[in-house]
Amino acid sequence: MSATQKENPQTREGGGSGVADENPASPERFIRLQAELVVQITDTGQLRSAALGRIAEEEHMPDDERTHARDAVQRDEAEALAYLVDPFDLVGEVPGVELVQASWSSAHTDYDPDAEEWELYEEDDER
Structure with missing residues (x-):
C-alpha cells in the first residue's frame, strides 16, 4: 500500500459576513x-508507462527517491496508480475552495460488486 500526503499551509480569509469569515x-x-x-x-x-513518465517529469524528486519510485511502480500496479492520482486535481478548479491537506493511498482489493460489503448506500428499512 502506498500513501502520500501533501499539505498547503496557506489559508485565505474570505470577505463577507458570518461567523466562519470572522474566525x-x-x-x-x-x-x-x-x-x-x-x-x-x-x-x-x-x-506503468504513464506512472514512469510522471516520475521522470518530477523536477524536485531526489534521485534516491526517484529510483525507489520507479522500482515500486514496476512491481505493483497500485503504486503506479498512486503516482498518477492527485487529490489536488479533484478540487483545484472548484470556486471558493482551497485544499489545505490531502492524503491518499491505493491497494489491491478483492472486489465483488454483488457482495453486501461493497454497497455504497445503506437502505433505510423504516421508511
Whole structure:
C-alpha cells in the first residue's frame, strides 16, 4: 500500500459576513471530503508507462527517491496508480475552495460488486 500526503499551509480569509469569515480557524471553514473508488486495471503496461513518465517529469524528486519510485511502480500496479492520482486535481478548479491537506493511498482489493460489503448506500428499512 502506498500513501502520500501533501499539505498547503496557506489559508485565505474570505470577505463577507458570518461567523466562519470572522474566525478563520472555526470548524465551519473546513470540510473533510471522503471518496472511495474501485478501479479496474485494463492495461498494466499503459498504467506503468504513464506512472514512469510522471516520475521522470518530477523536477524536485531526489534521485534516491526517484529510483525507489520507479522500482515500486514496476512491481505493483497500485503504486503506479498512486503516482498518477492527485487529490489536488479533484478540487483545484472548484470556486471558493482551497485544499489545505490531502492524503491518499491505493491497494489491491478483492472486489465483488454483488457482495453486501461493497454497497455504497445503506437502505433505510423504516421508511
